[in-house]
Amino acid sequence: MLDVTNPNYVLMVEGLTVSFDGFKAVNDLSFYVEPNECRVIIGPNGAGKTTVLDLICGRTKATSGNVAFKGQDLLKMREDQIVHAGVGRKFQTPSVYEDLSVFANLELSFPKGHGVFGALFFKRDAEVRERIQEIAEMIFLGDQLTQKAAFLSHGQKQWLEIGMLLIQDPELLMLDEPVAGMSVAERKKTAELLNRIIADRSVIVIEHDMGFVADIATRVTVLHQGKVLSEGSMDHVQNDPKVVEVYLGH
Amino acid sequence: MNTTSFKQSFLTPRDMIGYALLAAVIFVIFPLLLEPFRLNLFGKYLTYAFVAVGLVLCWGVGGILSLGQGVFFGLGGYCMAMFLKLEASSPENTAIQSTPGIPDFMDWNQLSALPWWWEPFSSFGFTLFAVIAVPVAFSYIIGVAMFRRRVGGVYFAIITQAIAAILTILIIGQQGFTGGVNGITDLRTLHGWDIRTDSAKTLLYFVNGTLLFAVLLAAQxxxxxxxxxxxxxxRDQEDRVRFSGYDVANFKIFVFCLGAAFAAIGGAMFTLQVGFMSPSFVGIVPSIEMVIFAAVGGRLSILGAVWGTLLVNWAKTTLSESFPELWLLGLGALFIAVVMAFPNGLAGVWAEQVEPRLMKLLRRDSKAAAQTTPAE
Known part of the structure; x- marks a missing residue:
């Protein structure tokens, strides 16, 4: 039985399985994330990377297994409860509210006024405004607060979504391909940004860009057909013959 | 950047001009220009505006399209009609019936006693409470059943339409309790005050206008x-909201119930001003018409909803007085035209076409004035 209160780990995933009509997208998967660790999940298309994040944040219901976050069983919680427990999730395609300003996008993620009446009587006080300004500067959007999110570039939308997670101050941050579709310059800035924000929290990142992975990863988990193929440092997995075979083919 | 520039303001100067303009039209221009019969007609149109404002919040802002708002309009209206009917059915007024003291349609349907659930409606206080509470409770049940299961979009629209059809059939089928297809008619007095006179109708018009403004400000x-x-x-990124820590269903239930409450007030005011309530205001056709009012006004604009309602209804009356068979075609054409050419309705046309030109004119005027002043 999983010891859900083990203080050495922020997140414990054990025997996690999800089956879609008999197809096991994630199959008996186990891994552990330590405090302040940046775990990068890599793997070929269809390996189940995004599904793992979906299972942790409650978007997809697991068939069996355990997911424990700081002693709480995430599989028994609703999506919004998981967020309040301290898990933040960024989607693969940038999900920002295009019809709202950058300011309003960040404001809606501010961790206050989440109930119906809390939201109805929410006040934009000085604390809220200062925090939004602070986050906006961190994500390079300090002078774009009044801009409608629809008018941001693809890279800026990615940053905005990262900012929306930062303002929640989650203990575990899950990012699905944060540099996908970015220019080289944007990529560099994002790596710098991520290095700054992962300093005091645990992060799980899905990424394909190996240069970027080498830049940020504490440890790397390689998924293949819903299972862990290899795990360890970047050097270790890059030299693992099993990984080489999966990536280069037979 | 100065962060104080993000202070929320309830009404911008632009909003205030809009509200003032509408208030002038409703409270001054209509009463001055229209004879009592026409004024009452416009009062009736304005009761639909309550529904359209609720639809702006539900559909335009929240993306929840309800094709069954007539249900809540009707429930509010029926609650008010039940009170008025009981008052009109005093034993003296109904002495010729086989059971005096009950509404006439019950007597015609061989009922010999008032059903228990009609009893509380002899109290005006309870009726006022029920006008809001019954539709809101009903919308809450629908909302919980649908939104908790994450039913949305087209499926939700179809289900609300089915509910409108079911309720119409139920009301028509249970004519001993509801007055059937004729509805509840021959309403006379409110606490002894005759609501059929011109002066009463004018007063009710102003009460209606005031309530409409209260609803508009609440929506604002x-x-x-x-x-x-x-x-x-x-509406745009439901998953992102959910994974930002909000229980999305609660917000949908709230705005759906709010829309129902607005519609119910409109329904009650309809009954008071028009003097009857019938299933023809509950079903699918009126529910869809109300969506068209909101669409024509501009589904994102609270004030637009009122203008859209007034315009479409005025056109309906004018057209169907001269070409009754053409009206439905006209309405359909109007809806298609709005969707194709003016997706933001009247409010969009105003903001994109009229306002910039008006501003240009004003600026030219003030420039001209500035040039002529020194010469004087």
């Missing part, structure tokens, strides 16, 4: 709150 408050922005966010 919701729209300007964080909840209003959340509704827009949910």
């Amino acid at each position: 408050f919701v729209r300007r709150s964080k909840l209003g922005r959340l509704l827009i966010a949910m």
Whole structure:
């Protein structure tokens, strides 16, 4: 039985399985994330990377297994409860509210006024405004607060979504391909940004860009057909013959 | 950047001009220009505006299209009609019936006693409570059943339409209790005050206008709150809202119930001003018409909803007085035209076409004035 209160780990995933009509997208998967660790999940298309994040944040219901976050069983919680427990999730395609300003996008993620009446009587006080300004500067959007999110570039939308997670101050941050579709310059800035924000929290990142992975990863988990193929440092997995075979083919 | 520039304002100067303009039209221009019969007609149109304003919040802002708002309009209207009917059915007024003291249609259907659930409606206080509470409770049940299961979009629209059809059939089928297809008619007095006279109708018109403004300001408050922005966010990226820590279903239930409450007030005012309530205001056709009012006004604009309602209904009356068979075609054509050419309705045309030109004119005027002043 999983010891859900083990203080050495922020997140414990054990025997996690999800089956879609008999197809096991994630199959008996186990891994552990330590405090302040940046775990990068890599793997070929269809390996189940995004599904793992979906299972942790409650978007997809697991068939069996355990997911424990700081002693709480995430599989028994609703999506919004998981967020309040301290898990933040960024989607693969940038999900920002295009019809709202950058300011309003960040404001809606501010961790206050989440109930119906809390939201109805929410006040934009000085604390809220200062925090939004602070986050906006961190994500390079300090002078774009009044801009409608629809008018941001693809890279800026990615940053905005990262900012929306930062303002929640989650203990575990899950990012699905944060540099996908970015220019080289944007990529560099994002790596710098991520290095700054992962300093005091645990992060799980899905990424394909190996240069970027080498830049940020504490440890790397390689998924293949819903299972862990290899795990360890970047050097270790890059030299693992099993990984080489999966990536280069037979 | 100065962060104080992000202070929320409930009404911008632009909003205030809009509200003042509408208030002038409703409270001054209509009463001065229209004879009592026409004024009462416009009062009736304005009761539909309550529904359209609710639809702006639900559909335009929140993306929840309900094709069954007539249900809540009707429930509000029926609650009020039940009270008025009981008052009109005093034993003296109904002495010729086989059971005096009960509404006439019950007597015709061989009922010999008032059903128990009609009893509380002899109290005006209870009726006022029920006008809001019954539709809101019903919308809450629908909302919980649908939104908790994450039913949305087209499926939700179809289900609300089915509910409108079911309720119509139920009302028509249970004619001993509801007055059937004729509805509840021959309403006379409110606490002894005859609501059929011209002076009463004029007063009710003003009460209706005042209530409409209360509803408009309530809608404005919701729209300007964080909840209003959340509704827009949910419409565009529901998952992002959910994974930002919000229980999305609760917000949908709230705005659906609010829309129902608005519609119910409109329904009750309809009954008072028109003097009857019937299933023809509950079903699918009126429910869809109300969506068209909101669409023509501009589904994102609270004030637009009122103008859209007035315009479409005025056109309906004018057209169907001269070409009764053409009206439905006209309405359909209007809806298609709005969707194809003016997706933001009257409010969009105003903001994109009229306002910039008006501003240009004003600026030219003030420039001309500035040039001529020194010469004087």
